[in-house]
Amino acid sequence: MATAAAPAERSRRVVRPRADALRNRERIVAAAREMFVEFGPEVPFDEIARRAGVGNATLYRHFADRAELIREVVCSVMDRTSEQAELALAEEGDAFGALRRFVHAAAEERIGALCPMLSGDFDKEHPDLDEARDRLEGLVEQLMARARTAGQLRTDVAVGDLMVALSQLTRPLPGSGCVNFDQFVHRHLQLFLDGLQAPARSELPGTAATLEDLRQKACKA
Known part of the structure; x- marks a missing residue:
């Protein structure tokens, strides 16, 4: 029984985002929203990461490019x-x-x-x-x-x-x-x-x- 359940448990662990990852994503979106309002959508990614309190690598793990981040911010504002x-x-x-x-x-x-x-x-x-x-x-x-x-x-x-x-x-x-x-x-x-x-x-x-x-x-x- 334990052997049969293990794959499913591993699968759930893979698809469920960690709490800290979710918090980082929320912080990035919030920071990007603020900076887009202040400076426009071309604000540098490293400035967004700095305001969010995360590293550049963390930002790029969540958002591969500017278009993806802008879309997330737009959806967030509309929501x-x-x-x-x-x-x-x-x-x-x-x-x-x-x-x-x-x-x-x-x-x-x-x-x-x-x-x-x-x-x-x-x-x-x-x-x-x-x-x-x-x-x-x-x-x-x-x-x-x-x-x-x-x-x-x-x-x-x-x-x-x-x-x-x-x-x-x-x-x-x-x-x-x-x-x-x-x-x-x-x-x-x-x-x-x-x-x-x-x-x-x-x-x-x-x-x-x-x-x-x-x-x-x-x-x-």
Whole structure:
């Protein structure tokens, strides 16, 4: 019996990541996320490893190249933002209040940093990205649908409109040198959210954008 069980036990030990390996991976992703926000996706790997408190060899064991690390960071940001959407849906009774809470929480997750990373040279159709993107889009649509049904959200906006504005309003202008940019983010988001509320004061030009619209345009660019 002991002999028969040994191969299975060895197999389980091989496929199950060690706790310290998981911690290192999480630290690398967290450090990369911070540094991508601060310096852009081309920040040197050794700087990321230094901030994560690991060696370069450890970083490369987890992520063979920059594209793999960027993809993991993008998925991590979208997953964390999705969790904020789930909390807003579960805990807020007011429909527009839930949407407002999500937008401000998403800004804290630095989702605006996704745009320059998504324009990089890596597989934008990877299954992990598709799954994270679909989850986020579905949750944001739920938030918007609730507010729309309650008559609190204007009817001529879609998920893509919200995410574009959120991305643009949560990252400083290139070369602006605005070191205190964060103090304006939530103020400007509040102005934007006021413009989303129904009844609308004007008719928007063009058509509402979905995340799929944005992805197709990005792929063609």
